[in-house]
Amino acid sequence: MRYVGMMLILAAGVAGAQVRREPVALTAAPAVDVSVGGALRNLASRAGVVFVGLVVAVERRGGVVEVRFSVQQVVQGAVGATYTLREWAGLWAGGQQRYAVGQRAMWFLNAPNGAGLNSPVDGMEGVVPLVPMGADAAPLPDVRRLATRIQRAVGQPMMVEAVALPEAVASLATGKEPGVRELPGGWRPMPVKVQGQMRVLEEPHAAQ
Numbered sequence: 706m707r708y709v710g711m712m713l714i715l716a717a718g719v720a721g722a723q724v725r726r727e728p729v730a731l732t733a734a735p736a737v738d739v740s741v742g743g744a745l746r747n748l749a750s751r752a753g754v755v756f757v758g759l760v761v762a763v764e765r766r767g768g769v770v771e772v773r774f775s776v777q778q779v780v781q782g783a784v785g786a787t788y789t790l791r792e793w794a795g796l797w798a799g800g801q802q803r804y805a806v807g808q809r810a811m812w813f814l815n816a817p818n819g820a821g822l823n824s825p826v827d828g829m830e831g832v833v834p835l836v837p838m839g840a841d842a843a844p845l846p847d848v849r850r851l852a853t854r855i856q857r858a859v860g861q862p863m864m865v866e867a868v869a870l871p872e873a874v875a876s877l878a879t880g881k882e883p884g885v886r887e888l889p890g891g892w893r894p895m896p897v898k899v900q901g902q903m904r905v906l907e908e909p910h911a912a913q
Contacts, residue, residue, distance in 0.1 A: 741865050742873075742882040744851045745833075748826045749877045753816025754782030757835070757870070760808040761787075768794045769822065772804050774812070780874050790814060792824050809835040811846050811873070830854070836867065836888055843870045845886055 738744040749755050758774035765771075772790040797803060813831035817823040825831030830851060835844035845867040852865040865885055872883035 738851075738854045740855060740882055741848050741851055741868055741885075742876040742880070744848075744854050745873060745883075746877055746880070748813040748831055749781055751815070752781060752813040752826050752831070753823065754784050754788070754814050755780040755812065755877070756782075756784050756788065757811050757874075758788065758809070760804050760806050763804060763806060765794060765797075770794050770797055770803075778874070780811070780877060790824070791817070791822050793822050796824065803829070804832075809837070809844065811835065811870070833873075835870070838889070845888065846870055846873050847888065848873075 738747055756774070756776050757778040757780065758776045760772060761775050762773040763770065764773075770792045772792065774788045774790070776784050776786055776788050792803070811833040813826045813833070815823045815826055815831075833851065834847040836847050837844050847867055849866055855865070866888045867886040868883040869886055872881075875881065876883045
């Protein structure tokens with residue numbers, strides 16, 4: 706028994722030495738965003754695909770939630786007329802509804818992993834909502850969430866609300882800063898109504 710105990714101690718010591726000799730991977734600190742255009746390019750640099758699109762279906766299939774998009778404009782990557790995001794259902798725990806039918810946005814999505822699953826870059830920061838501006842005008846990307854990433858002096862307010870969509874798309878290729886826009890007065894996010902198991906976004910409207 707004494708011999709067996711000594712062998713176990715020696716084996717544990719060898720295993721511990723092996724663990725200690727393994728290299729430790731260091732994660733580089735993310736680049737600091739100094740502008741909205743920089744934040745958009747930061748997202749795009751790590752995205753597998755980028756497109757402007759509309760959510761047309763959300764279905765849960767076991768441990769996976771499939772989100773199908775109608776692609777309105779391809780910005781980056783190989784994307785067809787439709788795209789299906791397959792996301793781990795654990796991200797929807799606690800009744801969280803991450804996307805809904807009718808939701809329009811500029812989507813920055815990671816490349817699928819070995820299991821075919823992916824999700825937006827940097828969580829929901831990779832989903833830039835689009836505010837409709839009428840039939841004859843391009844929608845405005847609402848970049849208020851991205852603006853929180855921009856480096857600024859302590860106490861300096863976040864002044865950026867939106868940018869022009871064509872300029873935002875062009876900024877990814879050219880590096881030119883998109884022009885700043887204001888959101889419509891009183892605009893607020895689209896409310897959500899429940900229809901069976903599906904939450905559907907109603908049309909956006911101004912606050913009363």
